[in-house]
Amino acid sequence: MDYTLEVSNLSGGYIWNRPVIRELDFSIAPGEMVGLIGLNGAGKSTTIKHILGLLAPQEGFVRVMGLRAADDATRYRGSFAYVPEAPELYEELTIREHLRMSAMAYGLADDRFESRAARLAEQFDMTAKLDAFPQTLSKGMRQKVMIMNAFLVEPPLYVIDEPFLGLDPLGIRSLLDLMVERKNKGASFLISSHILSTLETYCDRYVVLHRGRIAAKGTLGELREFAGAGGEATLDELFYAIVKGGAS
Template identity: 55%
Template sequence: MTLEIENLVGGYSRVPVLKDISFTVKAGELVGLIGLNGAGKSTTIKHIIGLLRPQKGKITLEGVTLKSDPKTYKQKMAYIPETPILYEELTLREHIELTIMAYGLEAKSAWQRAQKLLELFRLENKLDWFPANFSKGMKQKVMIVCAFITEAKLYIIDEPFLGLDPLATQDLLDLIDQKKQAGAAVLMSTHVLSTAQEYCDRFVMIDQGQVTAKGDLASLRTQFGDETASLATIYLKLTGAGEKHA
């Protein structure tokens, strides 16, 4: 087991946004966290990465909790946020060096990994650029490069396709697959349900702070009672959104 969330209750105030959330993300799989805006996806992610503390429940990453061993817990994961977060006074090179230091990586091999990723995302000649020079898509690629040099056990990717062109989107999906094959676990939240249906191994569907369904597509179709239903159709039905627009 890589990531295990047990009976998580939490949010930004005493009134919980998340109500008894439980799911797992195992080594070697990509799990899609599916939900409408305000469903609780980002709140769940913020609890996993430690920006919010659970009111109840437990989050365990490879047997370690944030409370028991904060440094080990954080070094086991890499996070790509929906909105790129970069230091305006640091160049791309310095962002990579900061990541290497923060994760305690061996510099030579980490830079070899970084160079391949920089070439993949066409950033190899931008090492001395500052974030002010980057487009939103380029900033997103910087976040991807920094995350994927870490060799983390768990990758958390929040709405990764915003701002990425089709080529970069496919490159990211290929990278995720490589990490899966190497034994990493990946949790990805996304609104792009057609892509999620094609690439995710399992799904966790959240609505109004509760898990409404979880499992692979076949099991969701069985729960839904339609062996040909798309992921989007299932989700809209489970949330009641499909009925509102019927």
């Protein structure tokens, strides 16, 4: 099977020979949404940085659309879009200019840029803010800009880290609707979030990280079987059982 994202025997971290994550193995198929969950310090951010190509694996590899970052960094990074936990914007650029810069980076044609930017601005109630500068925006609005930049393009993979922080109800609903829309068109998603009830509703499978290793992975049913839980156990209950069981 051809996977959008492959993480194979991945070990790595910030200091060579001192891995933060160890022997991670998981994959995401086209049109699949996978939730990456774990306690603070479990290795989620380190895993994401390896997927983004910001950290080099100490062992194993990461492939997006069959390509490693070391093979062709430009093509590799053009295969995904990323929404970080904390908004990172250029204070001297307007929101429209941020969007145009993303369009240029991904080679998006002008006509598609205009139509997609207008649609996203309307969806996130940001039309009146397109020519504003970031310093005039609330944290939630800044997060909407990051989301709009990611969804302006249509790559095979979206990597989304705690996307709901600071968003108003309209922003959350707009983001979830966009995710479902792109998923139905074949895009893959890796989502890291502590809001497990939302992940339970939208994700197909889950990867549970604990102390830098995969403690469990699979569908909700497979996690229930792994944890020895009943058929009504929620993802929140399963996560607690799995992490508590691996705490010693």
